[in-house]
Amino acid sequence: MSVMLNDLQAQVLALEVRLYACCARLQAQTDAEALHDLRIALRKLRSLLRPLRRQAPCAQLEQAAAALGRLSGPWRDLEVLAGELRQQGHPLLARRRQAPLLQGYRDVLGSEALQQLFEALDDWPASCREMAQAGQWRGGGKRIRRHLRAQARRLAEALRDPAHDRHRLRLLIKRLRYGAEAYPQYAELPAQAIAALRGAQSALGDWHDHLQWLARLPAEPDLAPCAADWQRRLERAEVQADVALQALLGYFPVAPNGC
Structure with a gap:
């Protein structure tokens, strides 16, 4: 495989590991940055794949990442709002948004979008090998x-x-x-x-x-x-x-x- 493809595969694998770690943090509620970090990983994944969307596996994986990004976006917005309210001295207003936010985390973790993303990531290495063997990565x-x-x-x-x-x-x-x-x-x-x-x-x-x-x-x-x-x-x-x-x-x- 080409140097470019090897680097691409290594970056996608690293982001897959990061996504699993973010999901574990979100599940365990260990910190307040889990969802934010998950969305950053999604952005990085999409940025890697967007220029290569002519290849079906790239398009499929990019679309799966985009779907999870759309699903998680409103919950990140609510998370940022709750943090703003706490910082500005409105703890009661922040607490009122905590219960729906926790439900939002559960919705993300149990979503079809997340399942489809990890399925696409599982299929990615084999698809890359097939495309490399067919010479589809040239250029x-x-x-x-x-x-x-x-x-x-x-x-x-x-x-x-x-x-x-x-x-x-x-x-x-x-x-x-x-x-x-x-x-x-x-x-x-x-x-x-x-x-x-x-x-x-x-x-x-x-x-x-x-x-x-x-x-x-x-x-x-x-x-x-x-x-x-x-x-x-x-x-x-x-x-x-x-x-x-x-x-x-x-x-x-x-x-x-x-x-």
Whole structure:
């Protein structure tokens, strides 16, 4: 097998081990970061596989990881909200969200999405060998490089859109950052650009959190004591996000040509 394929298999195996460990931590409730770490592992897995989705096993495994990501996302949002409430001195509001959150953990652990992901991971090594024997991995490095260039071009164009959508920019930044971290040898981005992407993602994440918390108010009126503070912090986060986005322009001065 090629060096690229050997490295890919090693990374997928390491992430599989990490996913099992995260599930064990979530089951035993040993710490508050288990679900977060599980979702990070899912993102890393998807970033490895997304440029190679022309191959059916890659597409199947990436789709399984995406399904679990969608299922676990609302519970992570609730987890972050509960942590915010505790930090801001509202322990009762946080406790009210603890019971549904614990049920959410159980739902994730007992889900068909999790079972299907681990089944796809079990099938992955044999599928890789079959594709290698059929010569289907040739040109994989070129596909990865084209994919990352296309992601960089989309981000460069979106950054220059006067009517840019922060939600879309956040998604584009996440995809490029995680893809570049998964394949640094193909990313063609300096370390400073990766750091700038990470900073912009963090700033946009802060903005997104406050926007989501405020959006919950109509359905969760007990959050009203937090509304004024969240609104002030949202406005500050918008400014900080725009500053971080402006800094990215220096690393993407023109949209790259071609793929």
